[in-house]
Amino acid sequence: MLTDFALGGRWPDLARDMRRLQDEMNRAFGGFRLAVPAEYPPVNVWVGADGAIITAEIPGVAPDQIDITVHQDTMTLRGKREPAAPGKDGTVHREERATGSFARTLVLPFRVDSEKASARFERGVLILELPRPPADKPRQIKINPA
Amino acid sequence: MTDNTSAATAQTETVSQAPTFLPPADIYETKDAVVMLLEMPGADPQSLNVTLDKRTLTITASAKPFAPQGYTLVHAEYEDGNYERVFTLSELVDGDRIDAEFKDGVLRLTLPKTTPSPAKKINVRAA
Numbered sequence: 001m002l003t004d005f006a007l008g009g010r011w012p013d014l015a016r017d018m019r020r021l022q023d024e025m026n027r028a029f030g031g032f033r034l035a036v037p038a039e040y041p042p043v044n045v046w047v048g049a050d051g052a053i054i055t056a057e058i059p060g061v062a063p064d065q066i067d068i069t070v071h072q073d074t075m076t077l078r079g080k081r082e083p084a085a086p087g088k089d090g091t092v093h094r095e096e097r098a099t100g101s102f103a104r105t106l107v108l109p110f111r112v113d114s115e116k117a118s119a120r121f122e123r124g125v126l127i128l129e130l131p132r133p134p135a136d137k138p139r140q141i142k143i144n145p146a
Numbered sequence: 147m148t149d150n151t152s153a154a155t156a157q158t159e160t161v162s163q164a165p166t167f168l169p170p171a172d173i174y175e176t177k178d179a180v181v182m183l184l185e186m187p188g189a190d191p192q193s194l195n196v197t198l199d200k201r202t203l204t205i206t207a208s209a210k211p212f213a214p215q216g217y218t219l220v221h222a223e224y225e226d227g228n229y230e231r232v233f234t235l236s237e238l239v240d241g242d243r244i245d246a247e248f249k250d251g252v253l254r255l256t257l258p259k260t261t262p263s264p265a266k267k268i269n270v271r272a273a
Contacts, residue, residue, distance in 0.1 A: 042223035042224040043221070043223055043224075044212075044219060044221065044222050044223060044224060045219070045220050045221040045222075046214055046217035046218065046219050046220065047217060047218060047220045048214070048216045048217035048218065049216065050216070052217075053214050053217055055212060057187040057188065057224050057251070058187070058251075059185040059186065059187040059250060059251030059252050060183070060185060060250055060251060060252040061250065062250060063250070084172045084174065084181075084183050086174035086175075086176065086181070087176055089176060089177050090174045090175060090176045090181075091174060091175050092172075092173075092174045093173040093174060093175060093180075094171055094172060094173040094174075095172050096170035096171050096172060097170050097171070097172050097183065097185055098170075121250070122188075123187065123188055123189060123190075123191070123248070123250070123251045124185070124186070124187035124188060124189075124250050124251015124252065125187050125188045125212070125251065127212075
């Protein structure tokens with residue numbers, strides 16, 4: 001990976017290069033089935049005839065702290081991961097869990113019936129059921145006999 | 147506190163097809179306890195297993211695979227599987243009073259420290 005300083009005249013974006021390298025490594029060695037989760041939270045999307053189910057791993061966030069909005073075919077998840085507070089006299093040994101605000105938007109291939117959309121939170125996994133409006137569902141058309 | 151994960155995974159062999167993940171952990175210490183927070187989203191509380199053998203603390207759990215009927219997985223960024231992590235504790239911990247709580251996919255372990263036994267003076271008999 002070579003960066004030409006003379007041509008562009010810009011500083012190389014090291015963070016971006018690192019991310020790209022990481023993505024390439026993941027693609028080379030990781031399972032091809034898994035997309036590289038660049039964003040938080042990681043989601044799985046299930047699609048059926050009745051609509052979609054989106055699951056997201058958001059451990060440690062209280063269910064009432066997750067904000068979900070659905071508009072037409074767009075679903076947005078927002079929330080904040082609070083850091084564990086060790087208290088005044090506490091010392092931190094390890095801090096591997098990420099903290100901070102997150103937001104994620106997914107666009108589905110169909111409109112969502114926002115009235116019937118439902119969400120539940122089970123053991124750190126958010127399960128969103130997004131049904132299609134009946135008018136939007138594919139309809140079978142019969143051929144009239146000539 | 148040492149993380150013995152690589153050594154532990156080398157010894158055990160997974161029989162099931164499900165992958166085993168290393169749950170990210172936060173560890174902090176207060177005056178009288180060591181608190182550990184481990185992220186294990188989707189883990190079945192029934193499968194959670196925390197064992198303390200001398201100074202080796204082992205945490206295992208497994209997540210039930212989520213597969214709704216009539217739906218196909220079209221996009222995947224995470225997998226359901228097992229969780230396993232092994233720690234070696236440097237502090238003396240009271241094994242009988244360990245408190246474990248699993249809430250919103252995070253396991254919170256409170257390990258109370260044992261009070262160190264006072265140094266004992268041994269009298270030497272002069273022969």
